[in-house]
Amino acid sequence: MITTGIIGYPLEVTLSPRMHKAAFKEANIEGVYLKMVVRPEHLKTALQALKMNGFRGVNVTNPHKEALLLFVSDITDTAREVGAVNTVLFRDDEIIGDNTDVFGFQRSLDNLPLRIGDTAVLLIGAGGVARAAAFGLSQRQLQDFFIVNRTVSKARHLAKKYGAEALSLDEMPSALSRAKLVINATSVDMQSSVIANLSKDSWYLDLNYRYTLQERNGIRMVNGLEMLVYQGARSFEIWTKKKPSIETMKKVLGM
Numbered sequence: 001m002i003t004t005g006i007i008g009y010p011l012e013v014t015l016s017p018r019m020h021k022a023a024f025k026e027a028n029i030e031g032v033y034l035k036m037v038v039r040p041e042h043l044k045t046a047l048q049a050l051k052m053n054g055f056r057g058v059n060v061t062n063p064h065k066e067a068l069l070l071f072v073s074d075i076t077d078t079a080r081e082v083g084a085v086n087t088v089l090f091r092d093d094e095i096i097g098d099n100t101d102v103f104g105f106q107r108s109l110d111n112l113p114l115r116i117g118d119t120a121v122l123l124i125g126a127g128g129v130a131r132a133a134a135f136g137l138s139q140r141q142l143q144d145f146f147i148v149n150r151t152v153s154k155a156r157h158l159a160k161k162y163g164a165e166a167l168s169l170d171e172m173p174s175a176l177s178r179a180k181l182v183i184n185a186t187s188v189d190m191q192s193s194v195i196a197n198l199s200k201d202s203w204y205l206d207l208n209y210r211y212t213l214q215e216r217n218g219i220r221m222v223n224g225l226e227m228l229v230y231q232g233a234r235s236f237e238i239w240t241k242k243k244p245s246i247e248t249m250k251k252v253l254g255m
């Protein structure tokens with residue numbers, strides 16, 4: 001039996017259990033995936049308890065992605081680069097932190113019919129997921145790369161690391177008129193600030209998957225479900241050493 005799950009707080013809605021349960025079933029693996037609400041002050045104790053109770057690993061969501069770095073025995077290069085852990089593997093006596101958001105994001109980019117290297121890209125956000133996206137984008141040799149964030153100092157830090165141009169939210173309209181791909185990696189719906197300023201054949205990728213995206217002015221809209229599936233698939237592989245059926249995972253999410 002492989003026991004896994006997701007920890008977060010308050011962790012109200014998550015599609016991960018549905019996706020992983022279907023993947024276990026399809027792969028003929030006796031596995032469980034539990035949703036576990038863990039308060040920040042209990043994170044360390046919870047990790048020890050999961051390890052002692054034979055969990056193979058867990059996904060980690062807000063607000064624990066950064067705090068977890070303090071409690072792991074080792075982290076992968078990707079998690080170190082991004083400064084956030086979204087997947088934990090309990091192996092022997094170790095707690096290993098990984099970040100599969102980068103892989104999930106890269107795959108969702110690959111599935112867009114765009115030559116990313118030739119595209120002017122605007123990334124909105126500088127939190128955990130934005131850092132994963134910025135790292136992923138930095139590997140695509142972008143011609144124009146803008147990073148916008150409410151707290152502009154964080155955008156500057158990220159932009160400096162990955163050779164992008166940092167802008168405040170007030171400065172965003174000028175970059176929007178040049179961007180062919182806009183990625184919203186904030187925790188708020190940015191459609192009203194973005195769409196009116198985008199040119200006709202642009203793409204808007206919102207890494208959140210809960211908003212209703214309204215196609216307007218010929219702008220193509222994509223949500224974060226694709227990324228969710230691929231980051232989950234990579235976690236599944238880390239825990240089971242088997243590739244899950246992407247088709248099955250997508251099917252249970254209605255994709």
Ligand code: NAP
Nearest residue numbers: 125126127128129130150151185186187207208224227228
């Ligand atoms: P986070 O670390 O808390 O970062 C939040 C970001 O949103 C920061 O850049 C923050 O700006 C910005 N923000 C928050 N409130 C804002 C407001 N009122 N106006 C403007 N900007 C605001 O969160 P995260 O973990 O990166 O998650 C970001 C999004 O990614 C969430 O919507 C989440 O659902 C989604 N997500 C998707 C997947 C997937 O697989 N598709 C996986 C994980 C997360 P400041 O720096 O100024 O605070």
